[in-house]
Amino acid sequence: MGGNILRTRRDFLGMGVGVLGAAGLAACGGTSSSSTSVQPEVPKDLLDAAASLKGTSMGLLSQKLYSTAANDALDSSIKKFAEATGSKIENSLVQADAGDVVAKIDAEVKGGVARDMAFMTDSRFIAQFHALGDLEDVTDVVEALTAKYGEPCAEAKNFCVFDGKWYAIPYHFIGIGSFLRKDWMQEKGIAPKDVYTWEELRDLCLAISDPGKRRYGWGMTVNRSGDGNGMIEALINSYGGAIAANDGRKVTFDSPETVQAVAFLGDIYTNPKYKSMLPPGVASWTDTTNNENWLAGVLGYTRNSFSVYADSKTKKNPVYENTHVFSDCIGPATDKSLLLGQSQGFTVFKGAKNAPLAKLLAQYLITAPALVGVSKEAPGLVMPAWEKVWDADPYFTSGDPAFGMVRTLSQQPLPLKTKNGLEFPQKASAGQQAVVAAYVLTDMMQQVVQGTAPAQAVKAAHDKMVQIFSQQGLPQ
DSSP states (O other), X not given: OOSSSEEEEEEEEOOOOOOOOOOSOOOOOOOOSOGGGOOOOOOHHHHHHTGGGTTOEEEEEEEOXXXXXXXXXXXXXXXXXXXXXXXXXXXEEEOTTSTTHHHHHHHHHHTTOOOSEEEEEIIIIIHHHHHTTOBOOOHHHHHHHHHHHOOBOTTHHHHSEETTEESSEEEEEEOEEEEXXXXXXXXXTOOOOSOOBHHHHHHHHHHTOBGGGXXXXXXXXXXXXXXXXXXXXXXXXXXXXXXXXXXSSSBOOOSHHHHHHHHHHHHHHHOGGGGGGSOTXXXXXXXXXXXXXXXXXXXXXXXXXXXXXXXXXXXXXXXXXXEEEEOOOBOXXXXXXXXXXXXXXXXXXXXXXXXXXXHHHHHHHTSHHHHHHHHHHSTTTSEESBHHHHTSSHHHHHXXXXXXXXXXXXXXXXXXXXXXSOEESOOOOHHHHHHHHTTHHHHHHHHHHXXXXXXXXHHHHHHHHHHHHHHTTOOO
Protein backbone atom coordinates (compact mmCIF):
# COMPACT_ATOMS: atom_id res chain seq x y z
CA MET A 1 0.00 0.00 0.00
CA GLY A 2 1.23 3.46 -0.86
CA GLY A 3 1.18 6.46 1.42
CA ASN A 4 2.43 6.78 4.97
CA ILE A 5 -0.23 4.93 6.92
CA LEU A 6 1.59 1.60 6.75
CA ARG A 7 4.96 0.35 7.76
CA THR A 8 6.28 -3.19 7.74
CA ARG A 9 7.16 -4.58 11.17
CA ARG A 10 9.13 -7.69 10.27
CA ASP A 11 9.30 -10.69 8.02
CA PHE A 12 8.91 -13.65 10.31
CA LEU A 13 10.68 -16.76 9.09
CA GLY A 14 9.80 -20.12 10.61
CA MET A 15 10.93 -23.70 10.31
CA GLY A 16 8.31 -25.91 11.89
CA VAL A 17 5.08 -27.66 10.90
CA GLY A 18 1.29 -27.17 10.73
CA VAL A 19 -2.22 -25.53 12.52
CA LEU A 20 -6.25 -25.39 13.31
CA GLY A 21 -8.30 -23.82 16.21
CA ALA A 22 -7.15 -24.41 19.79
CA ALA A 23 -9.36 -25.59 22.63
CA GLY A 24 -8.59 -25.74 26.32
CA LEU A 25 -5.26 -24.03 25.95
CA ALA A 26 -2.94 -23.91 28.92
CA ALA A 27 -2.26 -20.54 30.48
CA CYS A 28 0.92 -18.77 29.51
CA GLY A 29 3.41 -19.43 32.28
CA GLY A 30 5.31 -16.89 34.32
CA THR A 31 4.40 -13.50 35.69
CA SER A 32 6.97 -11.32 33.94
CA SER A 33 5.55 -8.09 32.54
CA SER A 34 8.05 -8.35 29.69
CA SER A 35 5.78 -10.19 27.31
CA THR A 36 8.25 -10.26 24.45
CA SER A 37 10.44 -12.65 26.46
CA VAL A 38 7.63 -15.20 26.50
CA GLN A 39 7.29 -17.52 23.53
CA PRO A 40 3.72 -18.86 23.65
CA GLU A 41 3.37 -22.40 22.41
CA VAL A 42 1.33 -23.22 19.33
CA PRO A 43 -1.13 -26.05 20.17
CA LYS A 44 -0.76 -29.37 18.40
CA ASP A 45 -4.17 -29.27 16.72
CA LEU A 46 -3.22 -26.00 15.05
CA LEU A 47 0.11 -27.45 14.00
CA ASP A 48 -1.56 -30.52 12.53
CA ALA A 49 -4.00 -28.40 10.55
CA ALA A 50 -1.18 -26.31 9.09
CA ALA A 51 1.10 -29.20 8.14
CA SER A 52 0.26 -28.90 4.46
CA LEU A 53 0.98 -25.15 4.51
CA LYS A 54 4.65 -25.45 5.47
CA GLY A 55 6.78 -23.19 3.29
CA THR A 56 3.91 -20.85 2.36
CA SER A 57 3.65 -17.15 3.20
CA MET A 58 1.03 -14.51 3.95
CA GLY A 59 0.64 -10.83 4.83
CA LEU A 60 -1.08 -9.42 7.92
CA LEU A 61 -2.20 -5.82 8.37
CA SER A 62 -2.37 -4.88 12.06
CA GLN A 63 -4.20 -1.85 13.42
CA LYS A 64 -1.53 -0.01 15.35
CA LEU A 65 -1.89 -0.40 19.10
CA TYR A 66 -1.21 2.57 21.36
CA SER A 67 1.63 0.76 23.13
CA THR A 68 4.80 0.00 21.19
CA ALA A 69 5.49 -2.84 23.64
CA ALA A 70 2.07 -4.32 22.83
CA ASN A 71 2.90 -4.20 19.11
CA ASP A 72 6.16 -5.99 19.90
CA ALA A 73 4.33 -8.62 21.97
CA LEU A 74 2.00 -9.29 19.05
CA ASP A 75 5.05 -9.68 16.84
CA SER A 76 6.39 -12.24 19.29
CA SER A 77 3.24 -14.35 19.04
CA ILE A 78 3.26 -14.13 15.24
CA LYS A 79 6.93 -15.10 15.16
CA LYS A 80 6.24 -18.16 17.27
CA PHE A 81 3.41 -19.21 14.96
CA ALA A 82 5.55 -18.72 11.86
CA GLU A 83 8.47 -20.69 13.31
CA ALA A 84 6.25 -23.52 14.49
CA THR A 85 4.42 -23.83 11.19
CA GLY A 86 7.37 -23.28 8.88
CA SER A 87 5.66 -20.31 7.26
CA LYS A 88 6.61 -16.73 6.50
CA ILE A 89 4.37 -13.91 7.79
CA GLU A 90 4.85 -10.23 7.01
CA ASN A 91 3.15 -8.05 9.62
CA SER A 92 2.57 -4.38 8.75
CA LEU A 93 1.02 -1.66 10.89
CA VAL A 94 -1.81 0.60 9.78
CA GLN A 95 -2.78 3.89 11.43
CA ALA A 96 -6.56 3.58 11.58
CA ASP A 97 -7.16 7.27 12.16
CA ALA A 98 -5.78 8.18 8.75
CA GLY A 99 -8.94 9.38 7.05
CA ASP A 100 -8.32 7.51 3.80
CA VAL A 101 -7.54 4.09 5.28
CA VAL A 102 -10.69 2.41 3.91
CA ALA A 103 -10.21 3.80 0.41
CA LYS A 104 -6.55 2.77 0.30
CA ILE A 105 -7.19 -0.79 1.49
CA ASP A 106 -10.16 -1.10 -0.89
CA ALA A 107 -7.91 -0.06 -3.78
CA GLU A 108 -5.40 -2.72 -2.77
CA VAL A 109 -8.09 -5.40 -2.62
CA LYS A 110 -9.48 -4.40 -6.02
CA GLY A 111 -5.95 -4.33 -7.41
CA GLY A 112 -5.12 -7.79 -6.09
CA VAL A 113 -2.24 -6.60 -3.91
CA ALA A 114 -3.85 -6.50 -0.45
CA ARG A 115 -2.55 -8.41 2.55
CA ASP A 116 -4.31 -11.71 3.15
CA MET A 117 -5.80 -10.60 6.47
CA ALA A 118 -6.13 -7.56 8.72
CA PHE A 119 -7.54 -6.74 12.11
CA MET A 120 -9.61 -3.59 12.34
CA THR A 121 -12.03 -2.07 14.87
CA ASP A 122 -15.40 -3.65 14.13
CA SER A 123 -17.70 -0.70 14.83
CA ARG A 124 -15.59 1.66 12.74
CA PHE A 125 -14.63 -0.28 9.64
CA ILE A 126 -16.19 -3.70 9.02
CA ALA A 127 -19.49 -2.46 7.56
CA GLN A 128 -17.62 -0.21 5.13
CA PHE A 129 -15.40 -3.02 3.87
CA HIS A 130 -18.40 -5.34 3.60
CA ALA A 131 -20.37 -2.76 1.60
CA LEU A 132 -17.41 -2.48 -0.78
CA GLY A 133 -17.40 -6.25 -1.30
CA ASP A 134 -13.88 -6.62 0.09
CA LEU A 135 -14.40 -9.39 2.66
CA GLU A 136 -14.59 -13.18 2.65
CA ASP A 137 -17.22 -15.06 4.63
CA VAL A 138 -15.53 -16.43 7.80
CA THR A 139 -18.60 -18.01 9.42
CA ASP A 140 -16.91 -21.42 9.50
CA VAL A 141 -14.06 -20.10 11.65
CA VAL A 142 -16.35 -18.26 14.06
CA GLU A 143 -18.57 -21.31 14.50
CA ALA A 144 -15.53 -23.48 15.22
CA LEU A 145 -14.22 -20.99 17.76
CA THR A 146 -17.64 -20.67 19.41
CA ALA A 147 -17.74 -24.44 19.92
CA LYS A 148 -14.39 -24.25 21.74
CA TYR A 149 -14.44 -20.90 23.51
CA GLY A 150 -18.09 -20.07 24.04
CA GLU A 151 -19.69 -16.85 22.87
CA PRO A 152 -17.71 -13.94 21.41
CA CYS A 153 -18.11 -10.44 22.87
CA ALA A 154 -21.66 -9.15 22.55
CA GLU A 155 -21.13 -6.10 20.35
CA ALA A 156 -19.20 -8.10 17.72
CA LYS A 157 -22.39 -9.99 16.86
CA ASN A 158 -23.79 -6.71 15.56
CA PHE A 159 -20.81 -5.24 13.75
CA CYS A 160 -19.31 -8.37 12.18
CA VAL A 161 -22.47 -10.15 10.95
CA PHE A 162 -24.34 -9.35 7.74
CA ASP A 163 -27.28 -11.38 6.44
CA GLY A 164 -26.57 -14.03 9.06
CA LYS A 165 -22.93 -14.53 8.03
CA TRP A 166 -19.75 -13.50 9.83
CA TYR A 167 -17.32 -11.31 7.89
CA ALA A 168 -14.83 -10.74 10.71
CA ILE A 169 -13.44 -13.04 13.41
CA PRO A 170 -13.51 -11.36 16.85
CA TYR A 171 -9.89 -10.95 17.98
CA HIS A 172 -9.70 -8.93 21.18
CA PHE A 173 -12.04 -6.68 23.13
CA ILE A 174 -11.13 -3.00 23.54
CA GLY A 175 -12.02 -1.51 26.90
CA ILE A 176 -13.40 2.04 26.77
CA GLY A 177 -14.04 4.06 29.89
CA SER A 178 -14.13 7.37 31.68
CA PHE A 179 -11.39 8.38 34.08
CA LEU A 180 -11.41 10.84 36.98
CA ARG A 181 -8.69 11.97 39.38
CA LYS A 182 -9.99 10.59 42.65
CA ASP A 183 -7.30 12.38 44.70
CA TRP A 184 -8.45 15.77 43.39
CA MET A 185 -12.01 14.79 44.24
CA GLN A 186 -11.06 13.73 47.75
CA GLU A 187 -9.39 17.08 48.36
CA LYS A 188 -12.76 18.71 47.61
CA GLY A 189 -14.71 16.21 49.72
CA ILE A 190 -16.29 14.59 46.66
CA ALA A 191 -16.84 10.83 46.87
CA PRO A 192 -16.41 8.84 43.63
CA LYS A 193 -19.54 7.30 42.06
CA ASP A 194 -20.06 4.63 39.43
CA VAL A 195 -22.71 6.61 37.54
CA TYR A 196 -22.84 10.32 36.65
CA THR A 197 -25.11 12.41 34.49
CA TRP A 198 -23.28 14.62 32.00
CA GLU A 199 -24.41 17.64 34.00
CA GLU A 200 -22.98 16.16 37.21
CA LEU A 201 -19.70 15.41 35.49
CA ARG A 202 -19.45 18.94 34.08
CA ASP A 203 -20.02 20.47 37.51
CA LEU A 204 -17.57 18.06 39.15
CA CYS A 205 -14.89 18.95 36.60
CA LEU A 206 -15.37 22.62 37.38
CA ALA A 207 -15.18 21.99 41.12
CA ILE A 208 -11.82 20.15 40.96
CA SER A 209 -10.18 22.62 38.56
CA ASP A 210 -7.41 24.93 39.71
CA PRO A 211 -5.43 26.54 36.86
CA GLY A 212 -2.93 27.94 39.38
CA LYS A 213 -1.94 24.35 40.18
CA ARG A 214 -2.15 23.27 36.51
CA ARG A 215 -5.33 21.32 37.23
CA TYR A 216 -7.91 21.37 34.43
CA GLY A 217 -11.05 19.32 35.02
CA TRP A 218 -12.42 18.85 31.51
CA GLY A 219 -9.90 16.88 29.45
CA MET A 220 -11.78 16.44 26.17
CA THR A 221 -11.62 18.20 22.83
CA VAL A 222 -14.15 18.63 20.04
CA ASN A 223 -11.39 19.01 17.48
CA ARG A 224 -11.06 16.33 14.76
CA SER A 225 -10.10 13.14 16.59
CA GLY A 226 -11.43 9.70 17.36
CA ASP A 227 -11.86 10.64 21.01
CA GLY A 228 -13.78 13.77 20.07
CA ASN A 229 -16.05 11.78 17.77
CA GLY A 230 -16.70 9.17 20.43
CA MET A 231 -17.53 11.65 23.17
CA ILE A 232 -19.86 13.72 20.98
CA GLU A 233 -21.77 10.72 19.66
CA ALA A 234 -22.06 9.14 23.13
CA LEU A 235 -23.46 12.36 24.60
CA ILE A 236 -25.97 12.80 21.77
CA ASN A 237 -27.12 9.18 22.11
CA SER A 238 -27.66 9.60 25.84
CA TYR A 239 -29.89 12.60 25.11
CA GLY A 240 -31.95 10.48 22.69
CA GLY A 241 -30.40 11.56 19.40
CA ALA A 242 -28.59 9.43 16.83
CA ILE A 243 -26.97 9.70 13.42
CA ALA A 244 -29.41 7.17 12.02
CA ALA A 245 -32.49 5.11 12.82
CA ASN A 246 -32.05 1.71 14.44
CA ASP A 247 -31.89 0.01 11.04
CA GLY A 248 -28.79 2.05 10.18
CA ARG A 249 -30.25 3.18 6.86
CA LYS A 250 -32.08 6.47 7.44
CA VAL A 251 -30.41 9.64 8.72
CA THR A 252 -32.33 10.95 11.76
CA PHE A 253 -29.72 13.31 13.18
CA ASP A 254 -31.68 16.58 13.08
CA SER A 255 -33.92 16.18 16.13
CA PRO A 256 -34.77 18.22 19.24
CA GLU A 257 -32.80 15.71 21.32
CA THR A 258 -29.66 16.20 19.23
CA VAL A 259 -29.98 19.98 19.37
CA GLN A 260 -30.34 19.84 23.16
CA ALA A 261 -27.19 17.71 23.49
CA VAL A 262 -25.16 19.92 21.13
CA ALA A 263 -26.26 23.04 22.99
CA PHE A 264 -25.17 21.49 26.30
CA LEU A 265 -21.77 20.49 24.99
CA GLY A 266 -21.20 23.75 23.16
CA ASP A 267 -21.89 25.68 26.36
CA ILE A 268 -18.93 23.98 28.05
CA TYR A 269 -16.55 25.43 25.46
CA THR A 270 -18.12 28.89 25.11
CA ASN A 271 -19.52 29.87 28.53
CA PRO A 272 -16.99 31.90 30.57
CA LYS A 273 -18.24 30.03 33.65
CA TYR A 274 -16.35 26.92 32.53
CA LYS A 275 -13.19 28.56 31.19
CA SER A 276 -11.10 27.56 34.22
CA MET A 277 -11.68 23.86 33.62
CA LEU A 278 -10.56 23.88 29.96
CA PRO A 279 -6.87 23.08 29.37
CA PRO A 280 -4.85 25.54 27.27
CA GLY A 281 -5.00 24.64 23.57
CA VAL A 282 -7.85 22.14 23.98
CA ALA A 283 -9.51 23.46 20.80
CA SER A 284 -6.65 22.09 18.68
CA TRP A 285 -5.98 18.77 20.41
CA THR A 286 -5.46 15.62 18.35
CA ASP A 287 -6.07 12.00 19.33
CA THR A 288 -3.01 11.67 21.52
CA THR A 289 -3.18 15.02 23.33
CA ASN A 290 -5.64 14.03 26.02
CA ASN A 291 -3.55 10.92 26.69
CA GLU A 292 -0.40 12.98 27.04
CA ASN A 293 -2.03 15.55 29.33
CA TRP A 294 -3.70 12.88 31.46
CA LEU A 295 -0.38 11.09 31.94
CA ALA A 296 1.26 14.45 32.73
CA GLY A 297 -1.16 14.81 35.63
CA VAL A 298 -2.90 18.00 34.52
CA LEU A 299 -6.39 16.64 33.71
CA GLY A 300 -9.20 15.81 36.10
CA TYR A 301 -11.34 13.87 33.61
CA THR A 302 -10.92 12.25 30.24
CA ARG A 303 -12.79 9.67 28.18
CA ASN A 304 -10.73 7.22 26.20
CA SER A 305 -10.01 3.66 25.29
CA PHE A 306 -8.03 1.96 28.03
CA SER A 307 -4.81 2.97 26.27
CA VAL A 308 -4.33 5.84 28.71
CA TYR A 309 -5.04 3.60 31.71
CA ALA A 310 -2.74 0.89 30.35
CA ASP A 311 0.09 3.36 29.82
CA SER A 312 -0.15 4.73 33.35
CA LYS A 313 -0.02 1.21 34.78
CA THR A 314 2.75 -0.28 32.67
CA LYS A 315 4.98 2.80 33.08
CA LYS A 316 4.27 3.07 36.82
CA ASN A 317 2.91 6.59 36.46
CA PRO A 318 1.52 7.84 39.82
CA VAL A 319 -1.65 8.87 37.98
CA TYR A 320 -2.61 5.16 37.86
CA GLU A 321 -3.14 4.84 41.63
CA ASN A 322 -5.23 8.03 41.60
CA THR A 323 -7.57 7.00 38.77
CA HIS A 324 -11.26 6.37 39.32
CA VAL A 325 -12.66 4.33 36.41
CA PHE A 326 -16.35 4.47 35.53
CA SER A 327 -18.56 3.88 32.52
CA ASP A 328 -20.05 6.56 30.26
CA CYS A 329 -22.37 9.20 31.69
CA ILE A 330 -26.14 8.98 31.39
CA GLY A 331 -28.39 11.62 29.85
CA PRO A 332 -32.07 12.58 29.81
CA ALA A 333 -32.96 9.57 27.62
CA THR A 334 -31.04 6.94 29.57
CA ASP A 335 -31.10 5.22 32.94
CA LYS A 336 -27.81 3.41 32.37
CA SER A 337 -24.70 3.90 30.31
CA LEU A 338 -24.94 3.09 26.61
CA LEU A 339 -21.26 2.18 26.47
CA LEU A 340 -20.62 -0.91 24.33
CA GLY A 341 -16.88 -1.05 24.01
CA GLN A 342 -15.37 -2.25 20.75
CA SER A 343 -13.47 -5.22 19.45
CA GLN A 344 -10.84 -5.81 16.83
CA GLY A 345 -11.92 -8.25 14.15
CA PHE A 346 -9.80 -10.31 11.77
CA THR A 347 -10.94 -9.87 8.17
CA VAL A 348 -9.83 -12.08 5.30
CA PHE A 349 -9.79 -10.05 2.10
CA LYS A 350 -11.24 -11.13 -1.21
CA GLY A 351 -8.56 -12.65 -3.38
CA ALA A 352 -6.36 -13.56 -0.38
CA LYS A 353 -3.48 -15.67 -1.67
CA ASN A 354 -3.23 -17.75 1.51
CA ALA A 355 -6.63 -17.63 3.22
CA PRO A 356 -6.15 -21.06 4.91
CA LEU A 357 -3.00 -19.90 6.73
CA ALA A 358 -4.61 -16.56 7.58
CA LYS A 359 -7.62 -18.25 9.17
CA LEU A 360 -5.38 -20.52 11.24
CA LEU A 361 -3.26 -17.60 12.42
CA ALA A 362 -6.45 -15.82 13.55
CA GLN A 363 -7.53 -18.89 15.51
CA TYR A 364 -4.19 -18.90 17.29
CA LEU A 365 -3.95 -15.19 18.09
CA ILE A 366 -7.33 -15.09 19.90
CA THR A 367 -6.19 -17.68 22.47
CA ALA A 368 -4.88 -16.96 25.94
CA PRO A 369 -1.24 -18.00 25.34
CA ALA A 370 -0.95 -15.73 22.31
CA LEU A 371 -3.02 -12.86 23.74
CA VAL A 372 -1.81 -12.57 27.33
CA GLY A 373 1.57 -11.09 26.44
CA VAL A 374 -0.07 -8.38 24.35
CA SER A 375 -2.60 -7.68 27.10
CA LYS A 376 0.08 -7.27 29.77
CA GLU A 377 1.54 -4.43 27.72
CA ALA A 378 -1.90 -2.89 27.13
CA PRO A 379 -4.03 -3.79 30.18
CA GLY A 380 -7.71 -3.10 29.67
CA LEU A 381 -7.10 -2.12 26.06
CA VAL A 382 -6.39 -5.64 24.78
CA MET A 383 -8.69 -8.14 26.49
CA PRO A 384 -10.28 -11.46 25.46
CA ALA A 385 -13.06 -11.40 22.89
CA TRP A 386 -14.20 -14.92 23.78
CA GLU A 387 -15.99 -16.10 26.92
CA LYS A 388 -13.72 -19.02 27.85
CA VAL A 389 -10.51 -17.17 27.03
CA TRP A 390 -11.32 -14.81 29.91
CA ASP A 391 -10.95 -17.76 32.29
CA ALA A 392 -7.97 -19.38 30.56
CA ASP A 393 -5.34 -17.23 32.29
CA PRO A 394 -5.56 -15.74 35.82
CA TYR A 395 -4.21 -12.45 34.49
CA PHE A 396 -7.48 -11.74 32.68
CA THR A 397 -9.59 -12.24 35.81
CA SER A 398 -7.35 -10.72 38.48
CA GLY A 399 -4.64 -8.69 36.75
CA ASP A 400 -6.24 -5.31 37.50
CA PRO A 401 -9.25 -4.00 39.48
CA ALA A 402 -10.74 -2.50 36.28
CA PHE A 403 -10.82 -5.80 34.38
CA GLY A 404 -14.15 -6.81 35.93
CA MET A 405 -15.82 -3.74 34.46
CA VAL A 406 -14.28 -4.46 31.06
CA ARG A 407 -15.50 -8.07 31.12
CA THR A 408 -19.02 -6.98 32.08
CA LEU A 409 -18.94 -4.50 29.21
CA SER A 410 -17.90 -7.20 26.75
CA GLN A 411 -20.57 -9.69 27.82
CA GLN A 412 -23.54 -7.45 28.68
CA PRO A 413 -26.94 -8.30 27.13
CA LEU A 414 -27.68 -6.17 24.10
CA PRO A 415 -29.27 -4.04 22.76
CA LEU A 416 -29.24 -1.16 25.24
CA LYS A 417 -32.32 1.04 24.89
CA THR A 418 -33.18 4.69 25.37
CA LYS A 419 -36.50 6.01 26.67
CA ASN A 420 -37.45 7.23 23.18
CA GLY A 421 -36.93 3.91 21.40
CA LEU A 422 -33.33 3.97 20.19
CA GLU A 423 -31.42 0.71 20.49
CA PHE A 424 -27.64 0.34 20.71
CA PRO A 425 -25.83 -1.05 18.96
CA GLN A 426 -27.84 -0.06 15.94
CA LYS A 427 -27.58 -2.20 12.83
CA ALA A 428 -24.07 -1.90 11.42
CA SER A 429 -24.11 0.83 8.79
CA ALA A 430 -21.52 1.85 6.22
CA GLY A 431 -23.19 5.26 6.20
CA GLN A 432 -22.80 5.80 9.95
CA GLN A 433 -19.20 4.62 9.92
CA ALA A 434 -18.37 6.88 6.96
CA VAL A 435 -19.98 9.87 8.72
CA VAL A 436 -17.80 9.33 11.78
CA ALA A 437 -14.69 8.83 9.65
CA ALA A 438 -15.42 12.13 7.85
CA TYR A 439 -15.45 13.99 11.21
CA VAL A 440 -18.89 15.47 10.61
CA LEU A 441 -19.57 15.48 14.37
CA THR A 442 -16.41 17.30 15.39
CA ASP A 443 -16.74 19.79 12.53
CA MET A 444 -20.30 20.52 13.69
CA MET A 445 -19.11 21.20 17.24
CA GLN A 446 -16.34 23.46 15.95
CA GLN A 447 -18.99 25.55 14.22
CA VAL A 448 -20.93 25.82 17.49
CA VAL A 449 -17.79 26.86 19.38
CA GLN A 450 -17.22 29.55 16.76
CA GLY A 451 -20.72 30.96 17.27
CA THR A 452 -23.10 29.01 15.02
CA ALA A 453 -26.45 28.32 16.68
CA PRO A 454 -26.76 24.64 17.71
CA ALA A 455 -29.93 24.09 15.67
CA GLN A 456 -28.30 25.52 12.56
CA ALA A 457 -25.13 23.46 13.03
CA VAL A 458 -27.14 20.28 13.56
CA LYS A 459 -29.15 20.87 10.39
CA ALA A 460 -25.99 21.45 8.34
CA ALA A 461 -24.45 18.27 9.77
CA HIS A 462 -27.65 16.35 8.97
CA ASP A 463 -27.51 17.51 5.35
CA LYS A 464 -23.88 16.43 5.09
CA MET A 465 -24.79 13.03 6.52
CA VAL A 466 -27.50 12.59 3.90
CA GLN A 467 -24.88 13.13 1.19
CA ILE A 468 -22.49 10.62 2.77
CA PHE A 469 -25.18 7.96 3.23
CA SER A 470 -26.12 8.35 -0.44
CA GLN A 471 -22.47 7.93 -1.44
CA GLN A 472 -22.43 4.71 0.59
CA GLY A 473 -25.39 3.29 -1.35
CA LEU A 474 -28.03 4.40 1.17
CA PRO A 475 -30.03 7.12 -0.64
CA GLN A 476 -32.33 9.14 1.59
